[in-house]
Amino acid sequence: MTRKIPGSPAIKSAGATAANDFPRPYTTVDVVIFTVLNDALQVLLVQRPSDATDPFPGHWALPGGFVNVSLDDSLLACARRKLLEKTGVASPYLEQLGSWGGASRDPRGWSATHAYFALIPAQDLALAKGANAADVAWFKVDEVLRAPELAFDHGEILQAAVERLRSKVEYTSLPAFLLPEPFTLPQLQRTYEVVLGRPVDKSGFRTRMLAADFLEEVGHIESESNRPPMGYRLKDRSAPVIFPRTFSPRQGS
Amino acid sequence: MTRKIPGSPAIKSAGATAANDFPRPYTTVDVVIFTVLNDALQVLLVQRPSDATDPFPGHWALPGGFVNVSLDDSLLACARRKLLEKTGVASPYLEQLGSWGGASRDPRGWSATHAYFALIPAQDLALAKGANAADVAWFKVDEVLRAPELAFDHGEILQAAVERLRSKVEYTSLPAFLLPEPFTLPQLQRTYEVVLGRPVDKSGFRTRMLAADFLEEVGHIESESNRPPMGYRLKDRSAPVIFPRTFSPRQGS
DNA sequence: GGAATAGTGTCTATCAGACACTATCAG
DNA sequence: CTGATAGTGTCTGATAGACACTATTCC
Structure with missing residues (x-):
């Protein structure tokens, strides 16, 4: 039928004997x-x-x-x-x-x-x-x-x-997967800012990224007319890193 | 066919014209x-x-x-x-x-x-x-x-x-859904400990729960032979509360 | 008073955010 | 030297954990 x-x-x-x-x-x-x-x-x-x-x-x-x-x-x-x-x-x-x-x-x-x-x-x-x-x-x-x-x-x-x-993105290294390697920390920071839709403090950002120990230096990248930034790539492309804390700015007075 | x-x-x-x-x-x-x-x-x-x-x-x-x-x-x-x-x-x-x-x-x-x-x-x-x-x-x-x-x-x-x-459970009020209402804070703490598989500090736990403002007092519960605990129920049973931080104990030396 | 559980106060190491500072390149 | 971007140092307020303390009940 x-x-x-x-x-x-x-x-x-449906209607036959089998339950499936x-x-x-x-x-x-x-x-x-x-x-x-x-x-x-x-x-x-x-x-x-x-x-x-x-x-x-x-x-x-x-x-x-x-x-x-x-x-x-x-x-x-x-x-x-x-x-x-x-x-x-x-x-x-x-x-x-x-x-x-x-x-x-x-x-x-x-x-x-x-x-x-x-x-x-x-x-x-x-x-x-x-x-x-x-x-x-x-x-x-x-x-x-x-x-x-x-x-x-x-x-x-x-x-x-x-x-x-x-x-x-508030607590992982996911944005690194949105960039071609090698990338620089300023580029990575910009990516975070674009996804989060708000600015991120440079110093804290760098400390955090480097402390998480998921980046590998691959030498300086040449740029035009300023200090050449360090290039990085992911140590492990198979999974993102989870940070112990969130990016959120301090709340309250 | x-x-x-x-x-x-x-x-x-498969084999007919329709793509589905x-x-x-x-x-x-x-x-x-x-x-x-x-x-x-x-x-x-x-x-x-x-x-x-x-x-x-x-x-x-x-x-x-x-x-x-x-x-x-x-x-x-x-x-x-x-x-x-x-x-x-x-x-x-x-x-x-x-x-x-x-x-x-x-x-x-x-x-x-x-x-x-x-x-x-x-x-x-x-x-x-x-x-x-x-x-x-x-x-x-x-x-x-x-x-x-x-x-x-x-x-x-x-x-x-x-x-x-x-x-x-590290950062939400989920365990509250495992208890019948009304429940007490010591009961809730015990539930956290059971799910997490480790002890949790009493003082910090209480501060955290009350600061999250998702509990409603419903009067003291009678107990036998000690101080009667306060009973609570959820203000909103439709969703858990997300805490700003994790429960994890302090790491490092 | 003692036992048992409920609940509070306090001290401190830690750390993220804020921001001022130095470094290195081109022209 | 200037401008521009890369990268570092330092100060401070918030806070989570540790733990000692007080409170309330029954016996």
């Missing part, structure tokens, strides 16, 4: 890809095809799509694949964000998406963008959040990702 | 339910049926199961339903933990589970346990983690839940 859900493929419905014989929701993965570009936190979006057979034609959306059971061995592998397809970046910082599922978020039917967020240096994209192409672009996060025209519930997912990122 | 996956219902396979015409993974929800009982952090487990048609017969597992598209409006609603069915608790502290999905975690096929974790006062269970009954029991977390015989990847999920709980 097979039931036809409008606009979706046939699924064998339920109609199955769609399973998708979406990736929120951040970078810092032009002194702003930006997110990568893809434009959905204009033909009206798909939901949200022409809308911008987070890169993502259905889990492919034969290609993807796990959710993480699926996220990596989506990211590689859209950006050409193979091993960025990638972290699970959460999942959003329900009856009404996709007009095609009950669906659940597994959201990830990734941090990449803006420079890394350029190479692959030519290869993959077209309807992919960076958008300033602040502007997208102000006018949330995104497909599905991707506005909500983006908002959650930004909140998570901002809060983790 | 319909393909039969062994031991699973028929699914229309993929074989669909199973979608499940699991809930890690914690309480503090007998001075120990405990987790609620259910025993899987012994007949061998199901995977992991007789094994203990986290309460959970398939999303029911017609009953559950969202993932969170599904988690609430599972929790209500097993414990009778309607509005506990409930937080999304993460998702685990892949080809090999369930022998029946590609599946993805959405894991939640819940905190309930042990007392609240008793009522419903009689009603629902049977193969449900509290286990000490430490013992389960030492000998992880759980079904599926539930050992891994439990471990992640414990880590998340322990780390959040």
